Amino acid sequence: MSLSQLNRPLPKEEVISLYKSQGKIQPRGVEGYFSKLRWLMVWLTQIYFYGMPWLQWGGRQALLFDLDGKRFYIYGLVLYPQDLIYLTAILIISALSLFLFTAVAGRLWCGFTCPQTVYTEIFMWIESKIEGNHMTRKKLDDMPWTPKKFGIRSSKHFVWLLFAFWTGFTFVGYFTPIRDLFIEVKYLSTGPWETFWLCFYTFATYGNAGFMREQVCKYMCPYARFQSAMFDKDTLIVSYDKERGEPRGGRSSHVDHQALGDCIDCHICVQVCPTGIDIREGLQYECISCGACADACNSVMDKVGYAQGLIKFTTENALINRWTKQEMIKRIFRVRVLIYGLVLTTIIGGVLWSLTFRNSFRIDVVRDRGVMARLADGGMLENVYRLNIMNALEEGQHYKIYVEGLNNIVVDSDNLEPNKTIAIKATESRWVPVRVQIPDGIEKSGSHKIMFRIESEETHEIVKEKSTFIVPRN
Amino acid sequence: MNDFINDFWPTLIVVISLGGILGCALLLWKTSKTKVTKSKDGTSGHVWDEDLKEMNNPLPLWWVRLFVITIVFGLVYLSLYPGLGRYDGQLGWTKNKQYDKEIAEANKALEPIYAKYAAMSIEDLSKNEDAKGIGQRLFLNNCAQCHGSDARGTRGFPNLTDHDWLYGGSPEKIKETITNGRMGVMPPMAAAVGNEEDIKNVANYVLSLSNSQHDVKRAELGKTKFTTICAACHGADGKGNQLVGAPNLTDNIWLHGAGEANIIKRIHEGKTNQMPAWQAKFTPEQIHVLTSYVWGMSNH
Numbered sequence: 097m098s099l100s101q102l103n104r105p106l107p108k109e110e111v112i113s114l115y116k117s118q119g120k121i122q123p124r125g126v127e128g129y130f131s132k133l134r135w136l137m138v139w140l141t142q143i144y145f146y147g148m149p150w151l152q153w154g155g156r157q158a159l160l161f162d163l164d165g166k167r168f169y170i171y172g173l174v175l176y177p178q179d180l181i182y183l184t185a186i187l188i189i190s191a192l193s194l195f196l197f198t199a200v201a202g203r204l205w206c207g208f209t210c211p212q213t214v215y216t217e218i219f220m221w222i223e224s225k226i227e228g229n230h231m232t233r234k235k236l237d238d239m240p241w242t243p244k245k246f247g248i249r250s251s252k253h254f255v256w257l258l259f260a261f262w263t264g265f266t267f268v269g270y271f272t273p274i275r276d277l278f279i280e281v282k283y284l285s286t287g288p289w290e291t292f293w294l295c296f297y298t299f300a301t302y303g304n305a306g307f308m309r310e311q312v313c314k315y316m317c318p319y320a321r322f323q324s325a326m327f328d329k330d331t332l333i334v335s336y337d338k339e340r341g342e343p344r345g346g347r348s349s350h351v352d353h354q355a356l357g358d359c360i361d362c363h364i365c366v367q368v369c370p371t372g373i374d375i376r377e378g379l380q381y382e383c384i385s386c387g388a389c390a391d392a393c394n395s396v397m398d399k400v401g402y403a404q405g406l407i408k409f410t411t412e413n414a415l416i417n418r419w420t421k422q423e424m425i426k427r428i429f430r431v432r433v434l435i436y437g438l439v440l441t442t443i444i445g446g447v448l449w450s451l452t453f454r455n456s457f458r459i460d461v462v463r464d465r466g467v468m469a470r471l472a473d474g475g476m477l478e479n480v481y482r483l484n485i486m487n488a489l490e491e492g493q494h495y496k497i498y499v500e501g502l503n504n505i506v507v508d509s510d511n512l513e514p515n516k517t518i519a520i521k522a523t524e525s526r527w528v529p530v531r532v533q534i535p536d537g538i539e540k541s542g543s544h545k546i547m548f549r550i551e552s553e554e555t556h557e558i559v560k561e562k563s564t565f566i567v568p569r570n
Numbered sequence: 571m572n573d574f575i576n577d578f579w580p581t582l583i584v585v586i587s588l589g590g591i592l593g594c595a596l597l598l599w600k601t602s603k604t605k606v607t608k609s610k611d612g613t614s615g616h617v618w619d620e621d622l623k624e625m626n627n628p629l630p631l632w633w634v635r636l637f638v639i640t641i642v643f644g645l646v647y648l649s650l651y652p653g654l655g656r657y658d659g660q661l662g663w664t665k666n667k668q669y670d671k672e673i674a675e676a677n678k679a680l681e682p683i684y685a686k687y688a689a690m691s692i693e694d695l696s697k698n699e700d701a702k703g704i705g706q707r708l709f710l711n712n713c714a715q716c717h718g719s720d721a722r723g724t725r726g727f728p729n730l731t732d733h734d735w736l737y738g739g740s741p742e743k744i745k746e747t748i749t750n751g752r753m754g755v756m757p758p759m760a761a762a763v764g765n766e767e768d769i770k771n772v773a774n775y776v777l778s779l780s781n782s783q784h785d786v787k788r789a790e791l792g793k794t795k796f797t798t799i800c801a802a803c804h805g806a807d808g809k810g811n812q813l814v815g816a817p818n819l820t821d822n823i824w825l826h827g828a829g830e831a832n833i834i835k836r837i838h839e840g841k842t843n844q845m846p847a848w849q850a851k852f853t854p855e856q857i858h859v860l861t862s863y864v865w866g867m868s869n870h
Binding site for chain 1 (some may be wrong): 601603604605606607608626628629630632633670706707714715716717718719720721722723724725727731741798828841867
């Protein structure tokens with residue numbers, strides 16, 4: 097060991113806290129292209145969300161997930177809990193869309209359409225209308241509790257809660273008819289679970305959009321954590337053009353402007369950031385790609401007479417290679433994007449195909465366990481079954497039942513209408529006991545495969561369901 | 571079994587539960603601060619795999635508070651509910667009490683529906699579509715296991731759709747049967763009847779009552795034994811006695827199997843057949859609706 101190494105001072109040790117209070121972020125308001133785009137998405141998503149439960153479809157709510165009645169009404173469709181596969185499909189499609197979207201355009205979802213962002217945007221708008229801009233808000237934060245501060249704060253929270261309640265009310269309105277719910281809320285006569293969920297979603301919105309905000313994105317959102325797996329060097333990110341901007345510096349009269357880059361170090365990009373980062377330090381996990389810094393920087397560049405785009409949506413490769421827009425677009429068609437796209441299209445196609453050729457009713461056949469087989473009048477051997485007939489149409493249907501698979505096999509039921517059909521009401525699911533007979537002695541003992549064939553009188557659709565016929569040992 | 575009723579296991583559970591919570595609290599406190607080597611770039615100075623460096627990204631305090639809340643919640647929960655060994659909890663909660671409470675609530679919610687039906691006669695109720703639907707669901711969930719989904723029974727379990735009733739088919743009798751259950755007993759009669767020949771003769775006489783296939787000569791010979799022994803329950807004419815549940819032997823309905831061999835077997839072995847009582851499970855109003863469903867099946 098050399099002398100110089102021994103002489104070097106030992107690294108200093110210090111005690112640091114692993115827990116830290118997160119300061120409140122008061123982002124500066126921003127205007128510009130991306131802000132307009134975000135507000136457009138806010139309007140689109142919220143008009144759909146708040147308006148949809150009020151839309152009627154053939155005398156009922158167009159979108160209603162009736163958990164009590166176990167029926168899910170989606171425009172013209174009536175789904176049963178047995179149709180759970182479609183929920184799975186929707187979740188897979190959503191996930192794959194996010195993958196595809198992320199591979200192409202990074203965290204655009206986070207910055208423009210995620211409910212967390214959308215509601216935070218709305219809540220911040222309310223906040224700025226009541227409390228003023230970020231400077232006055234900061235002042236208000238530091239102020240002692242005077243009656244004036246109390247008045248401003250309580251009116252903000254009142255409006256927030258009002259808006260949050262409307263959100264909770266709308267959400268519950270997807271699960272219980274919203275028009276009835278409205279009347280119940282008006283007369284304060286909501287049921288215990290309705291009350292619970294109304295309060296739950298009110299406080300979830302109030303808490304998430306009013307208080308948690310960027311903390312949700314930074315510490316709670318799982319999607320934000322695994323997004324990096326879908327990123328590559330051609331993924332759209334918000335980036336600061338270091339080469340153009342550095343060395344940064346203020347444009348005071350006593351500095352040599354020629355020696356400086358385009359960044360005037362005004363810090364506005366930092367002030368507008370809703371997650372409180374400095375984009376000039378490069379891509380960070382907190383960045384939700386909202387483009388607020390790009391908007392802010394563009395307006396500053398306009399003011400000082402420089403070209404826009406010092407902070408912009410671009411890709412890592414495009415920034416290094418100074419690509420044009422066309423060259424960037426060309427890079428969209430790369431293997432991972434094509435694979436995500438192909439899988440997504442296949443699944444969407446499959447779901448559409450399945451929904452188009454879906455039967456308007458379902459059948460379950462359950463053999464009686466207590467009665468294996470018995471002798472009936474006329475030397476017939478009889479098995480008993482229960483058919484669960486689920487009508488997914490909003491009109492009553494008549495079903496004819498046939499059984500095939502054994503010689504001289506016949507089916508009968510005590511629940512037949514005069515025209516020998518079984519009548520099932522609109523969207524009704526009913527258990528119907530039926531008897532299946534064959535002449536005794538013509539089949540050997542054991543279990544025989546049979547097939548129930550049920551035909552709708554109205555739609556002429558046919559559903560087949562397998563079962564067994566038991567012939568006992570003598 | 572002794573392992574589970576001595577004091578070791580409850581004590582272990584208390585130690586694990588409280589120890590776990592205490593451990594979490596300790597961990598939370600112990601990991602609040604750490605000693606690091608100061609470096610310019612904000613990392614701890616540790617480097618792995620050539621370029622992986624460790625930074626301090628402190629846990630937000632609100633998250634720490636959530637941990638504190640779970641610890642407090644856990645302790646409050648364990649003091650209110652059973653969870654610590656043999657300790658019953660302040661609230662005295664048990665799953666049986668909760669079950670009884672939920673059943674009582676459900677019955678209370680259903681009360682207005684059943685009250686309407688309870689006021690109606692069995693005859694009227696059996697024509698009411700909604701009551702029939704409720705009756706059928708009650709039947710499918712509780713009675714169909716023995717009597718079959720279509721109520722036509724099987725060997726040993728009576729068909730409820732024919733007009734053959736062991737204990738009577740009036741609404742009152744059906745209600746009595748469902749409420750209190752029935753226990754039908756035929757003692758083994760072989761010793762009383764006599765030798766194998768006598769038994770065979772009686773069996774043929776029984777078959778003759780319903781005009782089933784039988785040996786006329788044997789039936790003739792068996793008649794006396796029947797009228798002196800079997801008639802005590804089944805009646806001199808063989809039409810049975812609903813007061814004791816003795817089946818009618820003249821209607822060609824054979825609950826325990828048709829034919830000579832089956833009848834001989836019954837004379838030898840007798841038969842004890844039970845229908846359980848349902849008054850503990852159903853409310854009287856539910857039994858009323860169920861009765862109307864069962865009565866309706868053979869009367870419409």
